[in-house]
Amino acid sequence: MPFPTATAVLLALSCLSIFVELQSLAQVSPPLLPPEEVEALGKLQNTGWNVERTSCGSPQWSRRIADDIECNVTCDCSYGSGTICHVTNVVVKGFNVTGVLPPELGNLTRLTELDLTRNYINGTLPSSLAQLRNLTTLSLLGNRLSGSVPSQIGSIATLEALVLEDNLLGGPIPRSIGNLRRLKRLLLSANNFTGSLPDSLGNLQNIEDFRIDGSSLSGNLPEFIGNWTNLDRLDLQGTSMQGPIPTAISTLTNLTQLRISDLSGPSSVFPDIKNLTKLEELVLRNCLITGSIPDNFGEITQLKTLDLSFNSLTGTIPPTLQSLENLQYTFLNNNSLTGEVPGWVLNSRENFDLSYNNFTGRAQPSCQQLDVNLVSSYSPSASNSVPWCLRKDLPCPRDPKEHTLFINCGGPRERFEDENYEEDLTANGRSNFFSVSERWGYSSTGIYLGNVDADYLARNVFGHNVTGVYSTARLAPQSLKYYGLCMIRGSYTVKLHFAEIMYSNDQTFSSLGRRIFDISIQGEVVRPDFDIITEAGGVGRGITEVFDNVTVEGNTLEIHLFWSGKGTTAIPDRGVYGPLISGISITPNFQVDEGGGGLSGGAIAGIVVSSFLVVLLICVFIFMRRRRKDDGNSELRGLDLQTGMFTLRQIKYATHNFDPANKIGEGGFGPVYKGMLSDGGVIAVKQLSSKSKQGNREFVNEIGMISALQHPNLVKLYGCCIEGNQLLLVYEYLENNSLARALFGKQENKLKLDWQTRKNILLGIAKGLAYLHEESRLKIVHRDIKATNVLLDKDLNAKISDFGLAKLDEGENTHISTRIAGTIGYMAPEYAMRGYLTDKADVYSFGIVILETMSGTSNTNYRPKEEFVYLLDWAYVLQEQGNLLELVDPELGRKYSKEEARKLLNLALLCTNPSPTLRPPMTSVVKMMEGKAPVQAPIIKRGESDASSADARFRAFQTLSQDSHTNISNVSWESSDIGQKSISMVDAPWTMNSSAVSKDDHDDDASHLSQPSSSTRLL
Secondary structure, eight states, X not given: OOOOOHHHHHHHHHHHHHHHHHHHHHHHSOXXXXXXXXXXXXXXXXXXXXXXXXXXXXXXXXXXEETTEEEEEEEEEEETXXXXXXXXXXXXXXXXXXXXXXXXXXGOXXXXXXXXXXXXXXXXXXXXXXXXXXXXXXXXXSSOOEXXXXXXXXXXXXXXXXXXXXXXXXXXXXXXXXXXXXXXXXXXXXXXXXXXXXXXXXXXXXOOEEEOTTOXXXXXXXXXXXXXXXXXXXXXXXXXXXXXXXXXXXXOTTOSEEEEEOOBSSOEEOOXXXXXXXXXXXXXXXXXXXXXXXXXXXXXXXXXXXXXXXXXXXXXXXXXXXXXXXXXEEEOOSSXXXXXXXXXXXXXXXXXXXXXXXXXXXXXXXXXXXXXXXXXXXXXXXXXXXXGGGBTTOOOSXXXXXXXXXXXXXXXXXXXXXXXXXXXXXXXXXXXXXXXXXXXXXXXXXXXXXXXXXXXXXXXXXXXXOOGGGGXXXXXXXXXXXXXXXXXXXXXXXXXXXXXXXXXXXXXXXXXXXXXXXXXXXXXXXXXXXXXXXXXXXXTOOEEEEEEEEEESSSOEEEEEEOOSOBOSSSSSXXXXXXXXXXXXXXXXSOOOHHHHOOOHHHHHHHHHHXXXXXXXXXXXXXXXXXXXXXXXXXXXXXXXXXXXXOHHHHHHHTTTXXXXXXXXXXXXXXXXXXXXXXXXXXXXXXXXXXXXXXXXXXXXHHHHHTTOOOTTBOOEEEEEEETTEEEEEEEOOTTOBHHHHHHSOTXXXXXXXXXXXXXXXXXXXXXXXXXXXXXXXXXXXXXXXXXXXXXXXXXXXXXXXXXXXXXXXXXXXXXXXXXXXXXXXXXXXXXXXXEEOTHHHHHHHHHHHHHHHHTOOTTTOOSSTTOOSHHHHHHHHHHHTOGGGGSOGGGTTOSOHHHHHHHHHHHHHHTOSSGGGSOOHHHHHHHHTTSSOOOOOOOOOOSSTTTOTTHHHHHHHHHHHHHHHHHHTSOOOOOSSSOEEEXXXXXXXXXXXXXXXXXXXXXXXXXXXXXXXXXXXX
């Protein structure tokens, strides 16, 4: 065999070297993730990850900021001899991950844990999660997930924990969940599930923790829960299910926490719990339980919390409760317990609430003994020797004289809405009664079971743009009652102020909370399932709920806020739920006199003088009109209506002597100025033009009307000034001017109003009109509803302004015959042509405002074709063609709901029906806008000629409008005693100029005409 050549040897050595080098490189190359797993992780948005195939073991995948803020992604790299990794755990808690759950997560086939607790994920649960055949834990608590739970979830046989709390999931609970035989934790609370609990859940014999608080379920509490013998915790609060509590509950001997509340259906006796000796928390609140408290509680030695409140329990407090050394919180309030309150209870230093029972025997010296709440706990038949606060009816211990009350709930003394709100800073709330000089008080009950150390006073920790009473609040986990004490009998207006300040207003999980509770006044539920955020239109926004005719027949006015187990309980942390209130205002609907309230001599003198001045004013006003004197201001001096009075010096200081730089608007009534008072308050000052004599009448009318009205959707009048030749109205300042300027003003003044904002604005206008027409003490027809008379505050809440043309609606009359006053293009046809005025005229005008708001186009300036005079005309054509959505403002693009837009446009056509009797009342309009009633637009066909057209009345109105426009072009009209016409430039406190027509056949005042600005047309 020949020897190899030198070349061959060198070649062999070179190959060997390359092989060794490649082998070395192979040994140091990192293991890689499969591309499909890289893609799946990359689909999770806002994680801050840069996902690559070599990411396993990256420091970015292991971050822990706090117990509830954590990022931990782990891999198993034992596959392919250490060259391939698979993701096994994805834990991203509190990182505000956004977007949807990507279907690609189903590609993480080796995943055992997926925990995305407290993020900002929306969308639905992808059915591809069923591909995770090794998954043991799926936790999505505290996100925005909606839709139904896919039945495929029931095929993940390895699943041991399914946590879907605090989302927006709905529909029935899938029967397939009963297939998850290894399941130990099933947490479904704070969602929108419906239907009954499926029988298949009885198969979950390994279940240890089951929670489904706060869904609208049906059916009875199931007996199959007796199969869950390993159960440690059971939560069934606020489910809307029916009792009784099943007898099988007695077999759950491993229970440590049992919480059931707010059942419906028939009453039942106390369940058998003697074998539940491991219980630490027992909540059976508002469960329709009758009979006595069993004596065997002494055997449940680990019990720390006992809540049997709001039932119908009778008998005495069992002495066995004294032996429970671990018992810290006991709530037996709102039952019918009798006998004597045991001494060991009174001497207890633990929280004990016995309020609202029927105890007898030796009375206690006060309603609060250490931490024992005894308010209203004694029988109504108790003798007069029992202190007033212990008696059921809270009788006044002195002559009742209180008639006005302002409380800054949870906050310090505060000047708010021109009233001094008293402080309310007592921090206690677990079982507490507190009263102030027998004038007012509160009773608070309950503990936050998720966080017993939670505060009962709320602060604006998220820095919301709220002021006054809205920056603080009082909280309660279960029940919060406020009392007006020693009140004069009569009718009152109650205003409750709310602002949600415990959630954030951003795209984080802290913004996802839902606080739901019931509001009752004088024992009647007036707002069930009240949701502050929904009613106020967002977090950090103040809202006032007004109740006009609250009757006090005894001497106590009671306001009760009650949590019935609904809403979220774990956002932003566990233990954030229950009633919250920012402020309370109680004012009388009657004249306070000496007999009713023991007023001081000075107060009585003030009332007498004020009344005399008002009577004198009326007499002088009538006399001056009859004599047709030219001094139109003299009848105003001495006017004292329900407003504050400002001096001319104050207003000059506020407006820098009416500096033109402070001028923010101009109307026919006169200029409008922005001002700042010495205390920093910002105001708008509306100045009567010295040339306008019609304005005197409207000045009196506006003060009289608006001073009697208080509603969050009406502009607040602070007061007026009548000094020299100056007639001034002082309003709250609204930062965003008028709806007209926002929609179709100059480009630099227009606002970008999104779909939700436009809906909120329209709903606000509707609520304001409903208040004027049907809810206020005075039934008022505004007569000049238009976009320029709707003002927007800093949060774009709508407020109706300008009551200069308003009329009282006489309740016994079907209509009012009156001079015609209003704005052409907004006036109802029956009113424009015949002076036939009802509240349906405002409904018509509101329909026009809907069209303008939806289209972003002025009713009086829009002419798509020559034959159409105004926007409404075109709307009916589009409705007949089935193209109504062509009216929607192009600036909205596709960012609106077509279904909602169609409903609102149909509602506009319903409101502008030619027949006033076919227009809905504003209370019905509000219900339609809130989705509580259906909307069905009228079908109005247009004929080929006006004679055959069903809306010929509209054509007649157009002719009238065009005639008016012709007359205006002549700049002046001749005045006469009969047949006089006039133009009244009655504008919002600060808006662009717009014109209002006033026609009165018997008006004695001379006319004054103002030419509309070039940007304003009557038609």
